[in-house]
Amino acid sequence: MLKHSCLRAPSVRHLQSHLHPRPTSILSHRGMVTLHHRELAHPVERSPHVGKAQAAQGSVDVAIHEDMERVLWSEDALKSRVKELGRQIAADYADKRPLVLGVLTGAFTFTADLVRGMEPCPAGTQVNFVRASSYGSSTESSGQPGLKVDLDLSTTKGRHVVLVEDIVDTGLTLTLLKAHLLQECQAASVSVVCLLDKAARRKVNIAPDYKGFDCPDFFIVGYGLDFNEYYRTLPYIGVLKPEMYK
Ligand code: IMP
Ligand code: MG
Secondary structure: OOOOOOOOOOOHHHHHHHOOOOOEEEEEOOEEEEEOHHHOOOHHHOOOOEEEEEOOOOOOEEEEEOOEEEEEEOHHHHHHHHHHHHHHHHHHOOOOOOEEEEEEOOOHHHHHHHHHHOOOOOOOOEEEEEEEEOOOOOOOOOOOOEEEOOOOHHHHOOOEEEEEEEEEOOOHHHHHHHHHHHHOOOOOEEEEEEEEEOHHHOOOOOOOOEEEEEOOOOOEEEOOEOEOOEOOOOOOEEEEOHHHHO
């Protein structure tokens, strides 16, 4: 039985420093609501008990954090799908010296697992990261992703880039990043691998070249994905309980 208690209660002062002064828009599967920061049930204000629930995918029992409503993809399901993706990308890029670029922060776990799944690893493979942020402390995209691409032209020019995203939602982040890599960084090609595709929420016409799973329109956390920077360390992906937004 897996026990997971990643969230430890910090001091009151520490908690206060994380509260936001603005109302926060939340998109839950029950619709849009606007919350004030005092109403936010902060995950670390709750005791880090671990509950038991049936995983939605697969037939194993997993112990899940008590803030989670249910698991959508178990640790095992993620592991085997990511391995498959790694093998597929390794085969497609066998002679291309790929530059694998993870999109921080959400894709840090996925990127680490994906590159280790790239077997046999193409000669000349390199791994690096770029940073994008669009959510802040909300569950709704700001619509204006911030990008930080701190790569030297000599690293990217003429390279075949594999951009690794945790989830494609509106598609705005990837559209901006792809254009930047092709135009400013002079990449020879850019393909996109995303673990999850939330196609129902797309605002621009972009489709991943590789994807792990289609994702229903819930706000999800775990395996790198966060809510207000929490829950990234969960080894599975699941839906937060609605009361965590209320
Ligand atoms: P996009 O620009 O709207 O496609 O935003 C993509 C980014 O938003 C992803 O890389 C994630 O970091 C974040 N994101 C989108 N949906 C979720 C979610 O359900 N949970 C956590 N983060 C999300
Ligand atoms: Mg992301």
